[in-house]
Amino acid sequence: MGKYRKILVAVDDSPTSMHALEEAFKLARCEQCWITVVSVVPAYEGDLGMTAFGNVVEAFRAPYEKALAEAARRASGQKVLVKPVCEHGEPFERIVDLAEAENCDLIVMGRSGRRNFQRAVIGSVTARVIGYGQKDVLVVPPQASIGWSNLLIATDGSRFSKIAERKAIEFAQAYGAELHAIMSVDLPAEFYGEAFEVVERLVQEAKNYLLQVRDLGERSGVSVKTAVREGIAADVILAYAEEKKIDTVVVGSHGRSGLRRLLMGSVAESVIRASAIPVLVVKS
Incomplete structure (x- = not known):
């Protein structure tokens, strides 16, 4: 049984957005759901009197x-029904508002190449859609394929992560996927020398928490492989994903840092910025 009923895909004339659209077509066929495709024309800030040409x-x-x-042409070629919508205004606002108006429960967006994304991630449309919206967002990097057979849930035990944990278990149950759960223990270097027992305690607490995640999965018939790694959270998550050949990383929208909504949460942001595979940011 599919977990998403209606998908909103945001496109522009970039190859990355068209790639995300093609991947969304595959997802729609698996989920047996509808797709709304939106392209947002930003407010024109030039001189409206300059019309000589x-x-x-x-x-x-x-x-x-x-x-x-182009989106409609590609959809027709793949026999996928889409509803095209052209909006005007601030792109992230129009995308968020349309997702609400159309009752979509997933927004799919492409991600530019790593170098450009790193340079302007906070100001990007994707970051703001995640930060301000209430819908799950699936970010698809260039050349990446959406897959649900081998999933990784990255958790920090926060209430946002707990929501993501449940969603990851639902997907694993629906698709018969292998599910991994990971937590990182990240402390300043000086902590390791002065209070090694603190690190050991935090590692044990993380292991104990992941046992709860494993039990939650087992109650749904899902086997969860758990891991605790020491290091910077985003680096740990991405290294583990590469090691285990993960298809999709699932994260909550905020971590314990409690950053403003605009920033979406530093760990999620860092994972999205550098990931070579799709990242599902769970909001609801």
């Missing part, structure tokens, strides 16, 4: 309308 505003809109037409 044609309709400047129409020319500004053209790439976004072209992206929608």
Whole structure:
């Protein structure tokens, strides 16, 4: 049984967004759900009087309308029904609002190459959609494929992570997936020398918590492989994902740091920024 009923895919004229759209088609077939495709025309900030060389505003809109037409063409070729929508305004606001209006429960977005994303991640549309929206967001890196057969839930025990844990278990149950759960213990270097017993205690607490996650999975008929690693959380998560050939990483939207909604949570942000595989950010 699918876990998402309606998917919203945000596109522009970039290859990365079209790749995410193609992957969303695959997901829609698996989930047997509907797709709404949106392209948002940002507010035109030029001089509306400068129209000597044609309709400047129409020319500004053209790439976004072209992206929608291309999305419809690709959908037709794959026999996927989509609803194209062209919006105007602040992109992240229009995407978040449309997801609510269309009652979508998942937003799929492409991610630019690592170098560009690292340079402007906080100001990116993707980051703001995650930070301000209430819907789950699946971020698809270039050339990555969406898969549910080998999943990793990265948790810190926060209430946001608990929501993500349940969602990961639901997916593992629905797809018969192998599920891994990981926690990291990350302390300043000076802590290790001065209070090694503190590190040991934190590692044991993490192991005990993951036993609860494993028990939660077992109650749903899902076997959960657990791991505790020492190091920076995002680095630990990504290294483990590569080691275990994970298909998709599942994370909560915020960690214990309690950052403002704009920032989505530093660990989730760092994982999305550097991941070579899709990352599902669970919000509800």
